[in-house]
Amino acid sequence: MSEQRDEGYDEWIEAIERGEGYALECANGHGSLPPRRLCPECGDSELEKQPLPDSGTLDTFSTIHVATPAFTEDAPYVVAIADFGLLRLTGQLRGVEEPEVGMRVGVGIEGRKTTEEPLLVFRPA
Ligand SMILES: [Zn+2]
Structure with a gap:
């Protein structure tokens, strides 16, 4: 695992800990967990944070x-x-x-x- 991957996941863990958990959502409505740069289902690169x-x-x-x-x-x-x-x-x-x-x-x-x-x-x- 690269450091960058760990960073994204640690940041997500911290967000969950603060009660501010989120998912990454692509334009087609697929959800994924950070760290992601592309949607794992359709490859979309426009991922937006959506609150859980x-x-x-x-x-x-x-x-x-x-x-x-x-x-x-x-x-x-x-x-x-x-x-x-x-x-x-x-x-x-x-x-x-x-x-x-x-x-x-x-x-x-x-x-x-x-x-x-x-x-x-x-x-x-
Ligand atoms: Zn997608």
């Missing part, structure tokens, strides 16, 4: 009991995909005992237990 909605819909989730090394101390945890309109985001789901597909979730940044890396976390909205 405050909450998204839980699409799918799965409980991880045996984690990869970066997450050993976090296990068990729930990995989920949530639909935020332009974007489908993958993160950990926290703060809910029995997740249900279709529930509303908000997105934020929280620490992992295993490392200090920032982590995308969904919580019930």
Whole structure:
């Protein structure tokens, strides 16, 4: 990964942390995550920042009991995909005992237990 790619993604993580998350939208309405210069679906180079909605819909989730090394101390945890309109985001789901597909979730940044890396976390909205 080049430094430029990291920069764009870090900036996006910081925006999510401030509650100012956004997606990049091309002229054809495709959403993508930074860092991007071209739409991954149609190659359009006119990408505009669009604010993410405050909450998204839980699409799918799965409980991880045996984690990869970066997450050993976090296990068990729930990995989920949530639909935020332009974007489908993958993160950990926290703060809910029995997740249900279709529930509303908000997105934020929280620490992992295993490392200090920032982590995308969904919580019930
Ligand atoms: Zn596009």
